[in-house]
Amino acid sequence: MGFFLETLFGGLMAGMLYALVALGFVLIFKASGVFNFAQGAMVLFAALAMARFAEWVPAWLGLESKLVANLLGFGLAMVCMVGVAWVIERFVLGKLVNQEGITLLMATLGITYFLDGFGQTVFGSDIYKIDIGMPKDPLFILESTFEGGILLSQEDLIAALIAAALVATLALFFQYTATGRALRAVADDHQAAQSIGIPLSRIWVIVWSVAGFAALVAGMIWGSKLGVQFSLSQVALKALPVVILGGLTSVPGAIIGGLIIGVGEKLSEVYIGPMLGGGIEIWFAYVLALGFLLVRPQGLFGEKIIDRV
Template identity: 85%
Template structure:
């Protein structure tokens, strides 16, 4: 029982990180109707910026405090992601308003490859580390309940806590701020929102900036765990089945979908993989989503598609 609980907790922590990346997909799709394939590249680009700025700032500015250097690096990386958001809106999306969905999809694929290549040009292609001071040693919980206790990695615990706080903050932002309500209005109906004076171009820059901020936090967490390398963008692809499972338009769906997939892949890998040779963790999410699509194409929490003739 203790080992099962240990596996479930590990899955929940991984699921929160999947949910964090999935939020970037959902936010952009809700505000602009664009399925942003570039979200994984944004995670990588943001993590590269953070890692390299953290290396450069002590030498350039003479900063001795590691905490201050990390804060400055975070601020610099966030400015970079806002600049990326502005450039995407001005140079790409703003010129493709009212185009077919496949056109916008191809545009985000182009952005993906551009960010991958441009990131390598700016920051290099080595493996970099991000050290924000999260403890990496394990800890044992509930030793009085289970023999030997439940092993939990402190870094995973901190990462899940940060992801949960960010999700809560974004939820509050969308519910209780004027900008958040404007974003929800644009998500419901672009033309109606524009008719009451909500500027779509500014809203799109804001939502891509928020998605960039989410990508930065996700990139820092994953970079701290795995190192910043170009395979990091492939990790972000795990968020695709999360988005489809939860629903493309649902923020709660992204969270719950991430938790379901995180727990499901860990439990299936541990308890089923040992009997069939392993590897379930690689394809579990995609097979699960395939079955969900056959039953409910809009996802568990997505808006039902109604075609009126």
């Protein structure tokens, strides 16, 4: 039982990190109705910006505090992500208002390659380190209940709590603020939103900035765990099954989908993997997502679209 709970907790913590990355997909889709293939590139770009600014700025100013360096790096990286949001709206989305969804989809692919190349040009292509002080030592809990206790990673636990707090905050933002309601209105119908005075350009800058903030937090956490390298953009691929499972239009769906994927892949790897020769953790999420596409394409919490002709 102790080993099962250890695996379960590990899956829940991994699932919260998947949900954090998936949140960027949901935010962009809710505001523009397009699937944002650039989210992985945004995670990488934000992590690169934070890692490099945290290294450069203290050297320029003669600072020695690691906390100050990280705060400055985070702040300047967020400024960069807001700048990226403004550029995307000004030069890409603003030119494609009311275009077909496939046009916007291809635009996000172009943004992906631009951010990958621009990030490498500005920040370099080596492997960089983000050290935000998260403890690396393991933590044992419930030692009085289970022999030897249950082993948890303190780093994963703190990362999961940060991700959970951000996801909950953004869910409340969408549900209870005027800006959140405006974002939902824009997602439903661009022309109708404009006709009642909602400024489309401002809304798109806001939502891409918020998605950039989510990407920055995700990049900071994953960069602390894995190092900042160009393979980091592949982390976003794990978020694709999450949004398919939870629904492209649902922030709570991103949370539930992430937890299901995280727990499912950990348990399947441990209990089913040995019978299949291992490696099930790599493809489990995609097979589960495929099954949902066959029986419930809109996901668990997505809106069912009915076209009447």
